[in-house]
Amino acid sequence: MNLKWKRLAALLAVMTLVAAACGRDDSSSSSDDSGSSDTTDSGGDEASGAFIDPSIDCADYEGTAGIDGDTIKIGTIRPADGPYAIYDQVTTGLDAWVTSVNSEGGIKAGDGNTYKVELIKENDSYDPGKTPALAQKLVEQDGVFAIVGTIGTENNLAIRDYLNDACVPNIALATGSTNWGDADQYPWYISGLPSYALEANYWADYIADTKPEAKIALLYQDDDFGTAYQKALTKAVERSNNDNGTTLEIVGEQGYNPLSGTTTEAAVTSLSQTGADVFIVGIGGTPCPQTLTFIPESWAPETYISVTCAGNTAMSLAGGKDVGVIQAQATLDPADPADADQEAVKEFKTKGAAAGLDEGQLDGGITSVGWGFGSFFGMLVENTDKVERADIMNTAFSLDQPAFGLVRPDIEIKTDGAADPWAIEGFRIAQRNADGGWDELGPVKNRNGESNELAG
Amino acid sequence: MRSTTPNWLRWGGGALIAVVLIALPFQFEAFRVNQFITWMCIAVAAAGLNLLTGYNGQISVGHGALYGLGAYAAAILVTRTTVPMLLTIVIAAVICFVAGVAIGLPALRIKGLYLALVTLAVAVLFPALVEQFSSLTGGGRGLALVVPQEGCPRGRPECPVRWESPFGGLENDQWRYFLALAITVVAFVLVANLVKSRVGRSLVAIRDNDIAAESSGINVSRTKIITFGVSAAIAGVGGGMLALLNGNPRVNPTSFTLLVSIYLLVAVVVGGASTVIGPAIGALVYGVFTDVIGPELPGRFENATPVILGVLLIIQMLVAPNGIVGQFKEIQAKMASRRSGGAPEVHNGATPVERDTP
Secondary structure: OHHHHHHHHHHHHHHHHHHHHOOOOOHHHHHHHHOOOOOOOOHHHOOOOOOOOHHHHOOOOOOOOOEEOOEEEEEEEEOOOOOOHHHHHHHHHHHHHHHHHHHOOOEEOOOOOEEEEEEEEEEOOOOOOOHHHHHHHHHHHOOOOEEEOOEOHHHHHHOHHHHHHHOOOEEEEEOOOHHHHOOOOOOOEEEOOOOHHHHHHHHHHHHHHHOOOOEEEEEEEOOHHHHHHHHHHHHHHHHHHHHHOOOOEEEEEEEEOHHHOOOOHHHHHHHHOOOOOEEEEEOOOOHHHHHHHHOOOOOOOEEEEOHHHOHHHHHHHHOOOOOOOEEEEOEOOOOOHHHOOOHHHHHHHHHHHHOOOOHHHHHOOOHHHHHHHHHHHHHHHHOOOOOOHHHHHHHHOOOEEOOOOOEOOOOOEEOEOEOEOOOEOEEEEEEEOOOOOEEEEEEEEEOOOOHHHHOO | OOOOOOHHHHHHHHHHHHHHHHHHHHHOOHHHHHHHHHHHHHHHHHHHHHHHHHHOOOOOOOHHHHHHHHHHHHHHHHHHOOOOHHHHHHHHHHHHHHHHHHHHHHHHOOOHHHHHHHHHHHHHHHHHHHHHOHHHHOHHHOEEOEEEOOOOHHHOOEEEOOOOOOOOOOOHHHHHHHHHHHHHHHHHHHHHHHHHOHHHHHHHHHHHOHHHHHHOOOOHHHHHHHHHHHHHHHHHHHHHHHHHHOOOOEEOHHHHOHHHHHHHHHHHHHHOOOOOOHHHHHHHHHHHHHHHHHHHOOHHHHOOHHHHHHHHHHHHHHHOOOHHHHHHHHHHHHHHHHHHOOOOOOOOOOOOOOOOOO
16 A cells, blocks of 8 residues: 555655646747748848947856956867867877966957967767766866867867857857858857868869869768768759759769768779769778779870878878879968968968977878867967957957968968858869879968858 | 674764765766656666576676666557557556566576576567567667647647656756656665565575575465566566656667666676675666766777776675675774674674575
């Protein structure tokens, strides 16, 4: 009898809980009609003229959190273990940049002060399920001023609402997902890479110029990153055929699921049967160079690879099949003999070595990306009159200046609020040569403000 | 039904634990409270697994998938329907019950290692299934629990679900904590009652000797299948809690990989299989290790957290094969027998049979 009562009590408790939950207000679902969020209004039309006005946008704005005297604390989240641990080297580069800046005394900010930088690194093993707790830890326990160079599209997506609601800047995301074009609704995010959609358009334009009748085989990673290529490329091919009279055709498409635990071999074999003369490898991580090794002897397409598998470290995994591949490049490659005389490369090698990077890291092409993210943050602090969270973002969204860090020198850095939220919008087309460098096929072209409309 | 634990210790200890559990969210920052909530989710899922593996002796390496199914079911219901949020957890439990029964069917014919392999396949399959039905689940991008509501930042029509406490004064994370705590307590009370009941005794009887159980009138097939279902339903409740309450209004397939299934099993074994409170202790140990100690290790060792956990597990298996709770009971029994001067006598009211994990 006693037991029965206990059970009844438990059941009652459950029902009470359910009733308590009914408190959620569902009547607001009618507010849908204000929807159509895709319109890119110019964000700079608020009274103050600034893109972000924290008094309107933020509930509890703490503009100078994370600044303690002359030290700015920043945080980053990256995979330090697991299959994507190769990206840990990006953070190694960011860390080296911090070491280097501090050894020179700090960043001379627009407010006249010189700030040292403290970097706190967290490891999410590339699991977006783990990223939110780490972002919360960085903001609430460590009290960072901003998040810099966090890796992974899904990972950054997982913390987007949190960081935007808390009004914490997320600067130089290590991803070029088209999601980051939505600065109107998420103004605390700015990508440190060019948009993947823009990159796909540079491929398409170069193909249209050189092979107007190309038959294209596309291998893409079946996630947000890879489908950005797929959508943008499909759109670019259509536009080129309509406007320029080309007869480009995507003759085969294969998605590759990185979670499947398989390789791309079957997909490559299948694509090799399509009669394509252009092969686009829209995948990242180690599967990208690995894909090149699967191209059969009988198939000799012109191969394009994603910007995410650039550099010596990735190319050395292609078993010698990297020679001849084509890439859209936005940054200098420290291992490229042709870029060796560039001031930015020399500076990176000298300062990077002083900050403890070894030769493999300096030349690998991954550490330099993280160094670039650091430079991005440093550049924003230098250009901001008042070092506050909102001011940093307003600087990020009103840039007009020459290239910084390891961005190719001819690329213009321009942003303009939600109308143009992408900092890096230029590429050159280059082909891998046998010396571990790149031959330029087409010079840098700038397409400022176009990234968003080119997304599929 | 006498326990070896003296009464004053039971009540005193219970009161102390209750005070600590209630005080916790007021003592820690929101991100820590969110971690506590996640540990509770793991504890509930492990309690479900314990029912199946600990009490009934059917090993499942696939409960991470059922945990994930519960999470996705709740998340999809919240985003696509207007079902009240906590009710989605109940529906998720029902869905998981059905799935559990389906997975349990082969268990009628196969046992032990072979059953483990079947459930292993389920665990491996789950993330791939999520990818496959990406229009419903969001695929690798994950599924954000965003709903149309008022007051979203920058005029967005939709934003993540929020838990506002109906009783003023509680922060959002504290309210979620108490909701999770309430569900967890209910789940453990249900399991405790279940294992004390006739059904519970038949579970153990089947585990120890299914032929003997059958000949004493227990319907072995039905009991096994229902156990699988109930176990899955409880794991689903844990998953639903994870999706809705842990402060990360988003579910990702990477949160429900094979590794999670193994961690659930670890929580059961470390805490003490076939003890009611064991899975909670196991989840606590696991949580403290991965969320509190792991990140504090020097950078060089941080990546080795799983290895360290593995080594500790091996040591524990050698020193205390019955888990933390099992070991505690053993020590108590020894002390009691020393006090009475009699032969060691393992008395156990809560669990009819105490033995090594299968």
